[in-house]
Amino acid sequence: MRGRFATAVGCVLIVASAVIGPVFRGPNVVTQSSLHGNLSYVESNTLLCPALDAGSSPLNGVVTMWNSSSSDRHVTGIVSNGLDDVTAEWDIPAGTSLSINPATYLPKTNLTVRATINGGGVVGLVRTTTGPTSSVPCRSVGTTSWNVAGLSSKDGAVSRIVVMNPSATPAVINVSMWSSTGYSLPAPYQGLVVPPVGQVTLNLSNVVVEATDISADITVLRGRIVATALQLEGSNGSLVRGADAPATTQWYPAVPTDTLENVSLAVMNPSSVATDIRVAVDIPGFDIAPLRFTVPGGASRVAVVPNSRIPSSGLASLKVTSRTPIVTALAMARGRLHRIQSPAPLSTELVWVGSAGIPDAMRLVADAAGSVTFHSQRHGVVRTRTVEVTAGQAITPPQSWIQAGRGTITSASNMSLAAVFSNTAFEVGLDARQ
Amino acid sequence: METRAPAVVAVVVTTGPGPELEATLASLVAQDYADVSLLVLANGDHPDVANRVAGVAPLAxxxxxxxxxxxxxxxxxxxxxxxxxxxxxxCHDDVRLAPSTVSILVEAAYRxxxxxxxxKFVGYDDETRLVHVGQMLDRFGSVVERIDDGEIDAGQHDAERDVFVAPGGVTLIRSDLFExxxxxxxHITLIGEDVDLCWRAQIAGARVMVVPSAVVAHRQLLSSGERSSTAMGTRRRSLxxxxxxxxxxxxxxxxxxxSLAIVIPLLIAFELAEIAIAAAGRDSDRVGAVVGSWRFALRHRAEIRRQRELTHRLRALSDSGIRLLxxxxxxxxxxxxxNLFYEGIDKARGTLPPELLDDHRVSIHFSTSREQVFSENQDFDEVENLEPLNVSVRTLGTGFRTQFTxxxxxxxxxxxGARNLIAAHLPTIGRLMPLDSWWENWRHFFASWSPxxxxxxxxxxxxxxxxxAAGTLVGGRMGILPRLVLLCAVPLGAYGxxxxxxxxxxxxxRMMAALTYMALPVGVNLVQQGRLDLLVTFAGLPFLLRRLFALLNVPRFRAYDYEMPRHFGSRLWGRTRAGQVAKAVMLASVLTAFSPVTLVIVVVVVMALSLSTRVSGTNxxxxxxxxxxxxCLGVATLLLPMACDVVLAGRRGIEIFGLPLAPWSGxxxxxxIRLSxxxxxxxxxxxxxxxAAVGGLVLSRGERRTMAGQWLVLLGVTAALCALVARNVTASFAxxxxxxxxxxxxxxxxLVGVTVASLEDDLRDREFGWPQIVAAVCxxxxVATPLQIVTHATDGRYGLPQTSAADALSAYTPSTxxxxxxxxxxxxxxxxxSGWSVRPGLTAATSTNGGPNGSVLFSPPASGASDVLLDTVELIANRGTTHAGRLLAPAGISDIVVLTASVPPLAGLQSAVTLPPPAALVDGLDRQVDLALVAKSSGLLIYxxxxxxxxxxxxxxxxDGTLTASDAASATDWQPVLDGETLTGTVEAGTVIAGFAPANAFSLEVDGRPxxxxxxxxxxxxxDTPAGSATLVLHQFPLNGLLALFTIFLWLTYLFGFGVTERLGELLGRRQRRVVIPAEIAASIPVIDMAHDDDDEDE
Structure with a gap:
């Protein structure tokens, strides 16, 4: 009898050990940084900001860095055009932003800024200042793959990709391309080495001549990269952020809908099999049936034709979903104005740098229903405001937040943010966890 | 009266004459041989010998x-x-000759x-039993009896024949030959003089015969122990x-x-084996006898040399002729x-097994007689009519031959399975690293600074x-030690x-339990991982547990009652409770020094046993x-430096038992449950x-069930703790x-042993049903359990890798x-x-001027200034920095090796377990602007x-002293100076930085001036240095050395407690050796009581 009690206790302990494992197992994931987290542990950070051109190019612009922390930050920057480097230093007081024009340091094209900051909480944005402005975020983390769609080399258009290497590890990349002329693996771009803390420029229009719907896929064999595409069409220039990887869901929170606007979706389907895509168009106050397309493997383009009942003014938000992962870009044409826009970043924490000032319109879309909190600081006073949102329905952020010029947004679900300037320029909210 | 019979002088040597002297003399007087003279030699001064002789043989x-x-x-x-x-x-003085003995012997000698x-020697009290009928000898001088012990004389040995040795007692020898x-x-005082004489006689060409028709009864007072020896130099000696x-x-x-060139090495080999077996069985007398024989021979080398010369002069038969005889x-x-094969180890070693000492172990069988079988008693069929019959238990039971096989x-x-480990290259994995020299290891223990x-x-x-200390046993050849551990730890643990x-x-x-321990994957995995520290625990833990169970008086584990308290240092102090605790402390200290988790195991065992006894209600x-x-206190005392390290480490001290694993550990x-x-x-x-263990739980009854319950609770507590540690639930205590x-x-x-015991004892009385089915499965x-040994043994090295990350590193090492x-x-x-924990699942450690070596074999729990490294790694993993290279540069970090598997896996050559570090670490390393990935494989990354x-x-x-490593100004224009090994060289005027901690331990001398x-x-x-010739030297008060000395003193104090002083005194001859037999044995075994004597005449 006595032995049975001990046996029972032993069996209980064995069963307990079987249960503990699955209950307490944890994932091995990368911790996400946050502007709202504890920044005191951040000893330094690096921002890589590609890429601008000097002179009168439509891709002339500025790099804007916003210090969202409560301490001043000292920035050591290296401005490079791939051939020469110039070192400069700047100071960004707490809560303020700083805009610099790389062209004032170096001539020529493909100007990049590599900024080392003595702490955390600084985010950056590269924005063109000529013609229809576009912007891409500065990144502190490289990626091991990168994709872009919607470029063109037709009728004199120039498309380039500037690839930066954020670390001391020589990066090795392979580039594959799709276009209206088909699929290609440009020999010069196979096994291409991006030097440590250096950059290379891929002139796609020299490789794929007189083609439209040029898409590129960069696979990193070693190291990491930060890449941006530059599209030059006459007097129009676009900085195209691209995507780290094909995705099945992409957002365009603010798309002009007036009849002057010609909107088409450039799609890169990396699979050889056709895939179905669904474009959900949302305009407040309207109920619009989703648009459905089937796109073949490779690069293609579909026109986003809204329902004829949609008013010819205002902004729509587009949600593009696909059965298999794809890369998209939104090509917008208004007369002789051409802009290319990558999907807005999706994140649970967004930051608005406001490099171009107060926008004419701003739209925020959340992936799921819930609360969204807006954080801003004005005249030294920190303000927050929480708003309830419906899944997939675009809202305009609170005016006070917009008027503050800079701020962050947090939510439990993914969101995306975009702002429009006179229907010609766009700026997206940045992923604060990058 | 003149006779024609050759004169025979009967020489009787009597020593402290016993009662048989008169009988001996009487039998000599009664000889029918015509010419026998009697000479009695009284060895030692015994006044009454002459009178006693005169009473029986007045003409003697x-x-x-x-x-x-x-x-x-x-x-x-x-x-x-x-x-x-x-x-x-x-003649001895305890023999009785038959009347015609002398005649027959003389006649045979001539014939x-x-x-x-x-x-022919027969028993003194029972002349039907043979004692000796001549003796043979092997080349090593060991006597081989021609008869079995206690053999009945039925005339089977009555033929005259040549023998090699005429055993002492009564020996007829030609006088000319003798002279x-x-x-x-x-120099051969007692025992063996007959062998020596006969061997020399054989060499001289003389014939040695046994004539069984001549019968002598021999009491053998001395060899039977009835009489103690009083000859010089033999009083304190056993037979x-x-x-x-x-x-x-x-x-x-x-x-x-x-011939000696062949015989001596063989003899040494045999005797070393005998010493090893005797030592394992704690037969110190035998060990002492073997070792003492060589000492004696060394002391009497002069006599031996003289004997050799004489023998050589007389030699008529060559060694080859002798060998034939x-x-x-x-x-x-x-x-x-x-004896080992048929009778068991105790009989083979000549010791008595405990079973025969315990009356309760004697099995009783019921039997009856043939008469009763055919009896007309109608009540015969009742069980009570059967008579009990006591049957003595054999030493180890039946089936020993099978078990031995x-x-x-x-x-x-x-x-x-370990054949390729004997000479193969050992990779640098686990704790398998090139050991420093014997002297260097002592230096590390005493050192004021470690790297x-x-x-x-x-x-x-x-x-x-x-x-x-272990290196001392192998003559300073430290390289042997890792191989010894790899080869011997698992079998030694199984023996334990x-x-x-x-x-x-x-x-x-027991055998199945031992084989199970050997076959379980724990041991071979430790060999495969090169975890020498844990292999020491694997070997020693069963021995420690035996002592612990005995101390706790777990039923059946305490072999004998402890002695009453005795003073520290006495011979029997080791058998008191305090002495047993001391032995357990010493053993635990040795194991804990290599793997401190041993101490946790001890506490876990006590907890589990307490729990099981509580729920069982036995308590x-x-x-x-x-x-x-x-x-615990004893271990902390004997490992005082380690205890100090733990205290100095503060919160990190708890990590000495192990470093935390990540919640995603595999x-x-x-x-x-499979211990893999x-x-x-x-x-x-x-x-x-x-x-198989389940069988023990299900089938056991009685005390086996209690035992199964205890072991299951132990297993359960261990498994639960393993599960908690594997998921980082226990935080820093891992x-x-x-x-x-x-x-x-x-x-x-x-538990497997309990299963086998249950299969032996608990199935008999059960009705046929599920127990038998369970028994069959179990x-x-x-039977399948030991087969795992076969599956592990295929590659000849138990999966030990052939290469390691450290080997891959050699291509990337910079100038020194x-x-x-x-x-x-x-x-x-x-x-x-070993290293320190940065976060669960991530450990950091450094090696200097190459891969890991013996100087970093053991890592103190206190990280001290190394926190700068750990903090930097934490920053990297938290995305808190992008120039970790700058932060690590002052510490002289040239490369960062990130291990993602136990070893670099090579298809077809070596397999590895994937052990991923936190994903955030690799992500963070890739963000660094001053760290370059130079090597990447499936097992490691090198930056x-x-x-x-x-x-x-x-x-x-x-x-500037206010600058930190984060400041860019602190990281510019540095150039390496001084040789990396000797720390000497030439410096220019400027600032020199030395990445050695603590900073105040080192001083820089330029041109001889600090x-x-x-x-x-x-x-x-x-x-801030001028230009000149510089040397960086360590200047530290040797506090660590003093602590180390004190620790050694503590160990010696413990050792002296086990009667070392008494034994030393005996060795030096200042004290007589007392043979003390524990009380429970003394009653059953006759003790050879050496008479006390104050004379020290032998040494």
Whole structure:
């Protein structure tokens, strides 16, 4: 009898050990940084900001860095055009932003800024200042793959990709391309080495001549990269952020809908099999049936034709979903104005740098229903405001937040943010966890 | 009256005459031989001998020898004192001759032309039993009897024949031969003088015969122990001592040099084996006899040399001729093996087994007689009519031959499986790293500074001292030690399990438990991972548990009652409770010095036993927590430097038992229950052991059920703790999971033993049904368990890799100017050296000027200034920095090695377990602007630090003391200076920084003059130097050395407690040796009581 009690206790302990494992197992994931987290542990950070051109190019612009922390930050920057480097230093007081024009340091094209900051909480944005402005975020983390769609080399258009290497590890990349002329693996771009803390420029229009719907896929064999595409069409220039990887869901929170606007979706389907895509168009106050397309493997383009009942003014938000992962870009044409826009970043924490000032319109879309909190600081006073949102329905952020010029947004679900300037320029909210 | 019979002088040597003297003399007087003269030699001064002789043999001559120098020396008195005798008849004083003995012997001597003639010896009280009928000898001088012990005389040995030895008692020898040989050897006082004489006679060409028609009854007072020896130099010697020493002297004196060149090495080999077996069985008398024989021979080398010269002059028969007369082979070894095979180890060693000492162990069988079977008694069929019959228990029960064969097979299989480990290159994995020299290991123990991390001044870990002490045993060849551990730890642990379960279950069950321990994947995985520290625990834990269970008085584990308290230092102090605690402390200290998780295991065991006794309601444990406290305190005392390190480490101190694993670690329940944390133990066969253990739980009854419950609770507590540690639930307290699995292995093995015991005893009375089905399944599982040894043994090295990350690193090491460090990062189980935890699942450690070596074999728990490295790694993983290279440069970090597997996996050559570090670490490393990935494979990543400037570096500009490593201004223009090994070289005017901690431990001398030192970057030493020849030297008060000395003093104090002073005194001859037998044995075994004597005449 006595032995049975001990046996029972032993069996209980064995069963307990079987249960503990699955209950307490944890994932091995990368911790996400946050502007709202504890920044005191951040000893330094690096921002890589590609890429601008000097002179009168439509891709002339500025790099804007916003210090969202409560301490001043000292920035050591290296401005490079791939051939020469110039070192400069700047100071960004707490809560303020700083805009610099790389062209004032170096001539020529493909100007990049590599900024080392003595702490955390600084985010950056590269924005063109000529013609229809576009912007891409500065990144502190490289990626091991990168994709872009919607470029063109037709009728004199120039498309380039500037690839930066954020670390001391020589990066090795392979580039594959799709276009209206088909699929290609440009020999010069196979096994291409991006030097440590250096950059290379891929002139796609020299490789794929007189083609439209040029898409590129960069696979990193070693190291990491930060890449941006530059599209030059006459007097129009676009900085195209691209995507780290094909995705099945992409957002365009603010798309002009007036009849002057010609909107088409450039799609890169990396699979050889056709895939179905669904474009959900949302305009407040309207109920619009989703648009459905089937796109073949490779690069293609579909026109986003809204329902004829949609008013010819205002902004729509587009949600593009696909059965298999794809890369998209939104090509917008208004007369002789051409802009290319990558999907807005999706994140649970967004930051608005406001490099171009107060926008004419701003739209925020959340992936799921819930609360969204807006954080801003004005005249030294920190303000927050929480708003309830419906899944997939675009809202305009609170005016006070917009008027503050800079701020962050947090939510439990993914969101995306975009702002429009006179229907010609766009700026997206940045992923604060990058 | 003149006769024609050759004169025979009967020489009776009497020593402290016993009652048989008169009978001896009477039998001599009654001889029918015509011419027998009687000479009585009284050895030692005994006044009444003459009177007693006169009463029986008035015509006898009595000669008193004032000193008793032994039989041989006394017998040699006839030389020169007796004339005209044709034969001498040497007699003991406890024999009784048949009336015609002398006649028959003399007649046979003439007829066969023998030089020495021996009669047939029979029992003194029972003349139907044979004692000796001549003796044979093997080449090593061991006597081989021609008869079995207690053999009945039925005339089977009545043929006259040549023998090699005429045994003492009554020996007829030709007087001329005796005188030619010089008589008996003077240095052979007692026992073996007959062998020596006969061997020399054989060499001289004389014939030695046995004539069984001559009968002599011999009481053998001396060899039977009825009478103690009083001869000089023999009082404190046992018969075994005397026999061994005289045998060796005879051998050395008799063989020629060419023969000795063959015989001596063989003899040494046999005796070493005998010593090993005797030592394992704690037969110190035998060990002393063997060792003492060589000492005796050395002391009497002059006599032996003289004997050799005499023998050489008389030599008529060559050694080859002698060999033909001897028995082939080594009779002692043959006898040992035979007894071992048929009778068991105790009989083979000549000791009494405990079963025969315990009356309760005697089995009783009921039997009856033939008459009763056919009886007309109608009540006969009742059981009560049967008469009980006591039957003595055999030593080890039946089936020993089978058990021995199985054990030998398992050992052979293990050795075969390790065949490639004997000479192969050992990779740098786990704790397998090139050991420093014997002297260096002592230096590490005494050192004021060690290179772990960026350097530390904490006391040296005691493991170095044990390593050095072990190195002493192998003559300083430290390279042998890792191979010894790899080869021997698992079999030794299996032997320990057998000892652990001794007296607890049958030998068959013990054997299966031991084989299970050997077959479980824990051991082979530790070999595969190179975890020498845990292999030491694997080998020693069963022995420690046996002591612990005995201290706690767990039923059946305490072999004997402890002695009453005795004073510290007495011989029997070791058998008191305090002494037993001390032994357990010492053993636990040795194991803990190598793997501190041992201490956790001890506490876990006590907890589990307390729990099981509480729920069982027995509560028989004896002072469990007091004992635990004594053990822990004792270990802390004997490992005082380690204890100081733990205290100095603060919160990190708890990590000495193990480093935390990550919540995503791959150790889940199936691994825990099969005790597998490596490449072995993942197949279906590994489920055999848990399945076999289930049988013990289900089938056991009575005390076996209680035992099964205890072991199951032990296993359950261990498994639960493993599960908690594997998921980081216990936070910083994370005992090494592989160490915990060793405890689980002991428990699981014991459960298998219980299963076998249950199969033996608990099935008989059960009705047929599920128990038999379960028994059948469990039997298959039990049989399948040892087969795992076969599956592990296929590659000949138990999966030990052929290459390691450290080997891959050699291609990336920089120049040694300034010295360099490598920062190792990875899962604690993947690391090739011990280190500190950065976060659960991530450990950091450094090696200097290359891969891990013996100087970083043990890592103190206190990280000290190395926190700068750990903080930087934490920053990297938290995305808190992008120029980690700059932060690590002052510490001289040239490369960062990130391990993602236990070893680099190579298809077809070596397999590895994937042990991923935190994903955030690799992500963070890829973000660094000054770290370049230079090597990437499936097992490791190597990042080179582009900011590296050597451990010792210089720059022209000064270094402001307020600057930190984060400031860009602190990281520019550095160049490495000074040789990385010798720390000497030339410096220019400027600032020198030395990445050694603590900063105040080192001073820089330029052209022989010390340079002022200051602390820079928060921890490193900075010097503003002029140009010149510089040397960096360590200047530290040797506090660690004093602590180390004190620790050694404590160990010596413990050792002295076990009667060392008494034994030393005996060795030096200042104290008599007392043979003290524990009380429970004394009643059953006759004790050879040596008479006390104050004379120290032998040494």
């Amino acid at each position: 001559f009595v000669r008193t020898l004032t000193e008793n120098r032994g039989f041989g020396v006394a017998a040699n008195e006839v030389i020169g004192n007796v004339q005209g005798a044709a034969f001498y008849l040497f 066969t032309n023998s030089g020495i003639v021996s009669p 030619s040989l010089g008589g008996y050897s003077n 075994q001592d005397l026999r061994r020493r005289h045998q060796l002297c005879t051998l050395l004196a008799s063989w020629s040099l060419p 001897q028995v082939a082979g080594a009779s002692r070894a043959q006898t040992f093996v035979q 199985i054990v030998c097979l398992a050992l052979v299989m293990w050795i075969l 772990n991390g960026v350097g530390t001044g904490v006391p040296g870990m005691p493991g170095y001292a044990f390593l050095a 399990v057998g000892r652990l379960l001794r007296d607890v279950m049958s030998n068959r069950a 028989t444990l004896e002072h469990p927590w007091r004992t635990t406290g004594q053990l 150790v889940d329940f199936s691994h825990i 944390d490596g490449v072995f133990g993942l197949g279906p066969l590994s489920w055999a052991v848990p399945l 005992p090494d999971i592989d160490g915990l699995m060793i405890m689980g292995a002991v428990a699981l093995s014991a 039997t298959v599982a039990v 100017v300034g010295g360099f460090r490598v920062l190792w990062l990875g899962d604690p189980r993947a690391m090739p050296l 080179a630090n582009r900011r590296f400037h050597g451990i010792v570096a210089q720059r022209p500009d000064g270094l 340079v002022a030192r200051r602390t820079v970057l928060g921890w490193a030493a900075g010097y």
